[in-house]
Each structure stands twice: as C-alpha cells, then as structure tokens.
Amino acid sequence: MAPRPVVAGGAATYEAPPNIALVKYWGVRDPARVLPYNSSLSVTLDRFRSRTSVRFDGDRAEDRVRLNGRPATGGPRDGVVRFLDRVRELAGVTARAEVISENNFPTASGLASSASGFAALAGAASRAAGL
Numbered sequence: 151m152a153p154r155p156v157v158a159g160g161a162a163t164y165e166a167p168p169n170i171a172l173v174k175y176w177g178v179r180d181p182a183r184v185l186p187y188n189s190s191l192s193v194t195l196d197r198f199r200s201r202t203s204v205r206f207d208g209d210r211a212e213d214r215v216r217l218n219g220r221p222a223t224g225g226p227r228d229g230v231v232r233f234l235d236r237v238r239e240l241a242g243v244t245a246r247a248e249v250i251s252e253n254n255f256p257t258a259s260g261l262a263s264s265a266s267g268f269a270a271l272a273g274a275a276s277r278a279a280g281l
C-alpha cells in the first residue's frame with residue numbers, strides 16, 4: 151500500500167482504565183510486540199481513566215507528545231513515537247501527530263498508568279489514522 155497523508159482533522163480521543171495485576175506473566179516471547187509467554191490475571195479500576203487524543207497533521211515536522219500537561223521527553227516520548235510509527239506503517243500514513251494524554255489518577259504510583267495510557271493511545275491513534 152502506498153503511503154497516504156491523513157486529511158486535516160484526522161483525530162480521535164479514547165479513554166481506558168488502568169488495571170492491577172493479581173498474577174503477572176513471566177517472560178516475553180516477542181520483545182518487538184511485547185507479547186508475554188504466559189497470561190496474567192488482573193482487575194480493572196473502573197473509576198480511573200487515561201484519556202488520550204491523537205491528531206495527525208500533514209504540516210507538522212515532528213510528533214508532539216504531552217503527558218499530564220507536560221512535554222514528554224526521553225523514553226516516554228520515544229515509546230509513543232515508536233507506536234505511532236507502527237500505526238503509520240499499518241495505515242499507510244505519513245503525517246506526524248500531536249498526542250495529548252491525561253490521567254485522572256496519580257501517574258507512576260503503581261496503578262498501571264502506562265498500560266491504560268497505551269491502551270487509550272492504541273484506540274485513538276488507530277482511529278485517527280483510519281484503521
């Protein structure tokens with residue numbers, strides 16, 4: 151499939167709740183896709199949410215990522231950009247994106263904010279890219 155730019159306004163917002171693992175998987179069978187060797191058992195924290203918006207913009211020179219009101223840098227930004235690159239590859243999209251993600255619960259407090267954030271990112275980026 152030939153790359154195609156997303157029309158202006160290719161945007162979406164998704165929400166996802168965090169979860170707490172009761173039994174965690176051990177080992178990774180596919181590091182590129184972060185697939186575990188074994189399943190895990192977890193509970194969802196229904197009142198908490200990560201809300202992520204993605205907007206593809208053909209005029210943007212690079213991806214812009216904001217997490218809880220602040221520009222993301224280093225590893226957190228790199229992980230989001232790698233995921234966006236995969237979405238762009240699957241959708242045949244060349245446009246860069248603006249990503250805004252907010253949690254209504256404390257980040258980095260053991261409540262799986264990265265899992266809920268990436269779940270919301272997956273939904274928003276896929277929808278915004280037309281997948």
